[in-house]
Amino acid sequence: MTYQGVLTKMESEYSEPIQYYLVFDNDFLTMNQLLNSTITIQFVKYQCLNCGLDKPIYRQGFCKSCFFDIPQAADWIMRPELSTAHLGKEDRDLAYEKKVQLQPHIVYLANSSNVKVGVTRKSQVPTRWIDQGAHEAIEIVEVPNRYLAGITEVALKDHVSDKTNWRTMLKNEIQDEDLVTWRERLKQYIPDEAKAYFIASNKETELQFPVIKYPTKPKSLNLKKTPNYTGKLVGVKGQYLIFEDDTVFNVRANEGLVVAITIN
Structure with missing residues (x-):
């Protein structure tokens, strides 16, 4: 099953543990249910959260021209x-x-x-x-x-x-x-x-987070350098997805990137 959409920060629900949701325009993923699943994250393109254009993201999910113009930034x-x-x-x-x-x-x-x-x-x-x-x-x-x-x-x-x-x-x-x-x-x-x-x-x-295994030497996934990554999801904390091989992916830091997520 593959889901595609532009990344925005995960939505959450305060409970024990915290419940996380990755929301796209026409679908959403309940991240807690994906723990122990192998997933693939593939970079597709950019999509500025303000103008919607395929322009490189500068900061906070916005392209450079929007970042220096809109009140949200x-x-x-x-x-x-x-x-x-x-x-x-x-x-x-x-x-x-x-x-x-x-x-x-x-x-x-x-x-x-x-x-x-x-x-x-x-x-x-x-x-x-x-x-x-x-x-x-x-x-x-x-x-x-x-x-x-x-x-x-x-x-x-x-x-x-x-x-x-x-x-x-x-x-x-x-x-x-x-x-x-x-x-x-x-x-x-x-x-x-x-x-x-x-x-x-x-x-x-x-607060309690849904984490099976914490990383010992966390290394951050950069989709611009590694546009295709596959790993087993073992936790979610903050706005990070944590994988079994100590790779971590900051969803919020990658707002404005369109990704395809495949659950293997």
Whole structure:
């Protein structure tokens, strides 16, 4: 059976373990059901997630011209402290920016390879933690807009990491941490504008991933260099497919690539 479509990040459902779905325009794959199956991934062409053209993907699933034009790829996406919709100031498209920026946002701590701070829209909890491969996470601040979340993250980055080591995450070499203790330790560094939004009484969310075997030396599959790969699927964590030979494939990093997936 072969399925073909443009890659977008896997959809997920919070359960024990996490349920993953690879969704195409006219079909979808339930990835948990494919564990222990041998599958082939073949690169077919590019398809920009904005214009739909067969043009090389630059970043985030977009071709270069779209990446530097559309609001979905503006700098404030990756750097929320640059948000300006709360001031009524347009970056690329004020209507879109108001829609995304002027809604509740969460500043959180997540433990994926180490404890890190991050920002997400409240509607994306716990999806954001699943995408990062975190096995535990906790909300520490809930603010009414993206800007306040961004400046809080910037302030906390001086005292806790904001990066994930993807190899450590995939090897599952992770120490359990008391995130409530971390939250209390970092409380003093929250900016004055966001102090009133501190979440004082909540507990960690724990996440379990569908993995039979973790890689010992993960090596990333690059479909542009290896346009045809076959392997036995043994796990899904974060946005990665994990194969028995230690090959890992980051679905989200390959958004905008049209692939054919054959279940052998």
